[in-house]
Amino acid sequence: MGGIEETVPINDEYDIVTARSQGKSTAASIGFGLVDQTRISTAISELARNILRYADSGVVYIREVASEGATGVEIVAEDHGPGIADLELAMTNGHTTGGGLGAGLPGTKRLMDEFEIDTEVGRGTIVTARKWV
Amino acid sequence: MQETYEKIPVLKIGDFLITSIQVALHDRLALSLQDDILNKIQETNAKGLIIDVTTIDVLDSFITRVLVEIAKMANIMGVKTVLVGLQPAIAITLVEFGMELTGMHTSLNLEKGLEMLKELVKENEV
Numbered sequence A: 001m002g003g004i005e006e007t008v009p010i011n012d013e014y015d016i017v018t019a020r021s022q023g024k025s026t027a028a029s030i031g032f033g034l035v036d037q038t039r040i041s042t043a044i045s046e047l048a049r050n051i052l053r054y055a056d057s058g059v060v061y062i063r064e065v066a067s068e069g070a071t072g073v074e075i076v077a078e079d080h081g082p083g084i085a086d087l088e089l090a091m092t093n094g095h096t097t098g099g100g101l102g103a104g105l106p107g108t109k110r111l112m113d114e115f116e117i118d119t120e121v122g123r124g125t126i127v128t129a130r131k132w133v
Numbered sequence B: 001m002q003e004t005y006e007k008i009p010v011l012k013i014g015d016f017l018i019t020s021i022q023v024a025l026h027d028r029l030a031l032s033l034q035d036d037i038l039n040k041i042q043e044t045n046a047k048g049l050i051i052d053v054t055t056i057d058v059l060d061s062f063i064t065r066v067l068v069e070i071a072k073m074a075n076i077m078g079v080k081t082v083l084v085g086l087q088p089a090i091a092i093t094l095v096e097f098g099m100e101l102t103g104m105h106t107s108l109n110l111e112k113g114l115e116m117l118k119e120l121v122k123e124n125e126v
């Protein structure tokens, strides 16, 4: 299975633009339609922005995945920032510690099929989201 | 790193300001567009604003918020905003995400947008 894998380091706001356009083209090559491409790149943009805002830097991986005959995309947004102390609170619409609207994580979860957060205070955060074609 | 000289032009045609976003919008560019539009409104006494997003293929919460802010402030300054050319895939994604383009009208293309804006400005003046 010659899967696509893209790595986008996130260090400044231009990298957010790169991540979302990379996400869109990767989603297209995996076989997603236009609306899904848009959902996926919006999700990537939100996760990349959270990295920049809360952890200063990190990496977004965009890769093709396969499971039981289905093809999909996996987005992994990884940083070594402060971590999230209260995950349930962070996933609540409207909760923000960064002067946003607190819409990013819950909105991203709605746009994707699968969504997990692995985080530890002082260690960092890994958000994994998948969507199937 | 790219330079910050890049700018999105804001044109005045009659009573309207028209801006067409033709480049990938990063955060700072979006904020400088917001400043430019508001300054131009003040300088020109424009009555209507068209923001053409035909070539934008992804919007996220930050950019959406900036667009909503622009329309809100323009409205306070007596200027109606029409967003032109929003791709249906983006509109669908925004709704699912839970974001709304409040405070502005939307139109399929520039021509329809101009007609709509003329009507809105007329109503505004009655």
Ligand SMILES: Nc1ncnc2c1ncn2[C@@H]1O[C@H](COP(=O)(O)OP(=O)(O)OP(=O)(O)O)[C@@H](O)[C@H]1O
Binding pocket: A046, A050, A051, A054, A055, A079, A081, A082, A083, A084, A090, A091, A095, A096, A097, A098, A099, A100, A101, A102, A103, A104, A105, A106, A125, B061
């Ligand atoms: N990578 C991260 N590292 C540390 N904390 C994070 C990270 N991502 C999110 N958070 C925490 O989770 C909260 C909710 O994130 P979410 O993206 O939903 O909203 P926001 O970024 O505050 O606002 P919005 O995304 O609407 O601009 C943030 O305020 C922050 O406290």
Ligand SMILES: [Mg+2]
Binding pocket: A046, A049, A050, A100, A103, A104, A105
């Ligand atoms: Mg966020």
